[in-house]
Amino acid sequence: MVYYSEATHYSVQKNISLLNMQSIVIRTNDKGEMDYEDLKETLQLHRHQPAIILANIGTTMTEAKDDIAQIQAILKRYAIKNAYLHCDAALAGTYLSLLGESQFDFSHGCDSIAISGHKFIGSPIPCGVILVKKHYRDRVGRSIPYIGTFDTTISGSRNAITPLFIWYAIQKYGKNGLLKRAQQSLENADYLTKELNKMSIGAWRNEHAITVVLPRPSQKICNKWSLATDGDIAHVICMPGVTRMMLENFVADMKKKCALLKHMRSKHPDFTG
Numbered sequence: 001m002v003y004y005s006e007a008t009h010y011s012v013q014k015n016i017s018l019l020n021m022q023s024i025v026i027r028t029n030d031k032g033e034m035d036y037e038d039l040k041e042t043l044q045l046h047r048h049q050p051a052i053i054l055a056n057i058g059t060t061m062t063e064a065k066d067d068i069a070q071i072q073a074i075l076k077r078y079a080i081k082n083a084y085l086h087c088d089a090a091l092a093g094t095y096l097s098l099l100g101e102s103q104f105d106f107s108h109g110c111d112s113i114a115i116s117g118h119k120f121i122g123s124p125i126p127c128g129v130i131l132v133k134k135h136y137r138d139r140v141g142r143s144i145p146y147i148g149t150f151d152t153t154i155s156g157s158r159n160a161i162t163p164l165f166i167w168y169a170i171q172k173y174g175k176n177g178l179l180k181r182a183q184q185s186l187e188n189a190d191y192l193t194k195e196l197n198k199m200s201i202g203a204w205r206n207e208h209a210i211t212v213v214l215p216r217p218s219q220k221i222c223n224k225w226s227l228a229t230d231g232d233i234a235h236v237i238c239m240p241g242v243t244r245m246m247l248e249n250f251v252a253d254m255k256k257k258c259a260l261l262k263h264m265r266s267k268h269p270d271f272t273g
Contacts, residue, residue: 001046004054005034007064009088012054022049031206032056032064040074050082051075057104057113058092061230063211063237065092065104072109085109090116090128091237092209095182098175101208111136117166120182122240127162181240185210188238188247195251210238221253 002023004012016023024042027035034055043051053075055066068087075083087104089096093115096102104110117127141152173181189210196203196214203214216234217227227234236242236250 001049002052002054003039003042005056005059005066007032007034007059007061008054008056009060009090012088021052028059028064032059032062033206034066034071036067036070036074039071040077043074043078043080047078047080050084051080052084052086055085055087055104055110057087057089057096058209058211061211061228061233061235062206062213063092063209064206065096065208068104068108068110084111086111087113089113091119091211094120094178095185095210096208098179098182099208106131106133117162120185120239121166121169121178123162123165123169125159125162125165127159127165129166185238185240185242188242188244191244192236192238192247192251195247196254199255201254212236212238217254218257221257224253225250 002016002021003026004023005026005028007028013023024046026042027038029035039053053071055068055071057065068085071085087093087110089104093102093104093113096104105113112130112132115129115131117123117129118125137152141150143149144151144156170178186208189205189212192212193203193205196212201214203212205212213233213235216222216229216232221227222229222234225236227236236247238247
């Protein structure tokens with residue numbers, strides 16, 4: 001049985017369908033983190049089945065992080081020995097590790113970790129890195145004389161240039177340089193949150209997150225700034241390429257919109273736009 005939260009990336013459901021596996025969606029709290037009580041109750045009902053649990057280390061919309069320690073405690077409580085825990089750390093995995101805030105690696109009980117190369121690291125081509133325990137890799141790996149190497153992929157081949165992009169970024173910035181980029185991103189996220197709050201806009205972010213969540217602005221602002229939205233919320237992700245000037249211009253647009261709304265409401269008390 002596969003367990004994943006309702007905030008999990010949509011690709012997971014596609015893969016589960018392709019594999020024709022049973023799955024259960026776990027609720028999340030208001031911040032996007034897995035509801036551990038719901039996980040506990042659900043696992044108890046299906047404790048006779050092996051469990052695959054997908055933990056998010058930075059959800060798509062709110063950058064919420066699931067607590068690996070709590071998940072492991074629940075597995076232990078119900079004596080579920082046959083379990084596999086995967087951490088989707090696509091966005092946050094790199095900089096959380098640099099900040100010393102990684103509570104999701106193999107020493108914490110995970111079996112595999114996925115990290116994106118085109119998000120924080122900045123590869124111009126979408127790519128990623130999957131880290132997995134050796135004994136799991138060896139179960140699917142085969143020595144292929146034709147290519148002269150040990151193959152662990154599904155397709156039998158993979159992109160050769162994207163690893164070079166990741167290698168180049170690591171060589172260019174080094175650990176200290178990447179850490180500086182992480183700190184700047186966090187500072188920018190803090191700046192944006194505070195500036196929006198000054199306008200009485202209920203912006204917030206999860207701990208150690210570079211994603212700022214805010215009430216969905218007007219469609220005009222969403223279109224201009226290419227804001228991702230989900231229902232009544234939107235977000236701004238303060239990637240290393242997002243400069244303070246960009247954020248200042250965004251704040252200026254939001255101020256204009258707030259001033260316009262205030263003016264319209266003063267003239268028309270029933271105005272709700």
